[in-house]
Amino acid sequence: MSGFLDKIKIIGFKEATESSLGLPFSIYVGMFNPEKYSTTKQSLFNNDRRHGATGSEQRFNREQPRTFNFDFLVDGTGASGEKREVLADVILFRATCGFIGDTHRPTYLIIQWGTFLARCVLTSLTIDYTLFRPDGTPLRATLKASFTEYTTPALEQLQNFLSSPDVTHVRTITATDRLDLMSYNIYKDSKYYMELARVNNLNNFRKLKVGDKIVFPPIEKNK
Numbered sequence: 001m002s003g004f005l006d007k008i009k010i011i012g013f014k015e016a017t018e019s020s021l022g023l024p025f026s027i028y029v030g031m032f033n034p035e036k037y038s039t040t041k042q043s044l045f046n047n048d049r050r051h052g053a054t055g056s057e058q059r060f061n062r063e064q065p066r067t068f069n070f071d072f073l074v075d076g077t078g079a080s081g082e083k084r085e086v087l088a089d090v091i092l093f094r095a096t097c098g099f100i101g102d103t104h105r106p107t108y109l110i111i112q113w114g115t116f117l118a119r120c121v122l123t124s125l126t127i128d129y130t131l132f133r134p135d136g137t138p139l140r141a142t143l144k145a146s147f148t149e150y151t152t153p154a155l156e157q158l159q160n161f162l163s164s165p166d167v168t169h170v171r172t173i174t175a176t177d178r179l180d181l182m183s184y185n186i187y188k189d190s191k192y193y194m195e196l197a198r199v200n201n202l203n204n205f206r207k208l209k210v211g212d213k214i215v216f217p218p219i220e221k222n223k
Contacts, residue, residue, distance in 0.1 A: 008033050008070075008113035012096040016108045016150065025107055026096040031084055032073050033113065040067045065149040068111070068118060072143040077131070086138045090127060093143055097122040111147065120147035169216040179205045179214075186216045195219060 008030040013023070042064040072093070076086045099106050111118045124146040131140035169186055171177075179197060180190040197205040200214055208214075 006114060007031075008072075008111070010093075010096055011110045011112070012107035013109070014100060014102075014107060025100070026092070028093050028096040030072050031075065031082060031089070032080070034070050034072070036071075037116075038069045040069075065151075066118070067123070067149070068120060068147045070111075070145050070147070072145065074141045074143065076139040086129075086141050090141060090143065093145075094125075097125070097145070108150065109147065118147070118149055119151070120149045122146070123148045171214050171216065173208045173210055173212045173214060175210050177208055179208065182214065182216070187219060192219055 010028040010030075011024045012026045012028075014025050044062050044064060046059045074084055074086050074089045075082075076084055097107060097109060106121050109120050109122065111120060122145060126144040128142045128144065129138040129140070130142070132138055171182060171186075179193040179202075183192045183196055184190040193205060196202075196214065196216065199217055202208075
């Protein structure tokens, strides 16, 4: 091992397109690596409640982007062997992660630290100043930052396209598969199992052969 400490980095870009990733707008390198960080992943559901029913079916809608929380400590006392000017460090952090006038939006970010790698934007920032010079200039600060993961419009469009029931799907049959359940997973309706049996030349749709391929073609749904 070289003994080199890989510090957490935040790389800022003006645009989200892949071509811009080689031209960072600014780079912020943390003075210290975080002692911890947290991530949150949420799923959204639609509550389909029938009239008079006491309960409701939780129908999956979509997944929310992941959120990340990091604390960045900046120390201007020199006690650690490295000394930074706290206010200058805060300015650099805000310049890297904050609002850009010519794009009229916050920068797109890549956070990299060890095996952690995320594309995100800064959603909130709280700065705690805890030590000061006699003139009131801060000597120590903790930047509490929250980030939300993002994807490019092109990638999001591709993901939506591939998950659409208008696209032909191919699935490999497993031991627990049933044609009606597979129909529901693809088309959100189990009633198309007979059409699937016809398209795939299945003589007995109740006895699926493990390892066989099932084609799920686009189906015009009845209103």
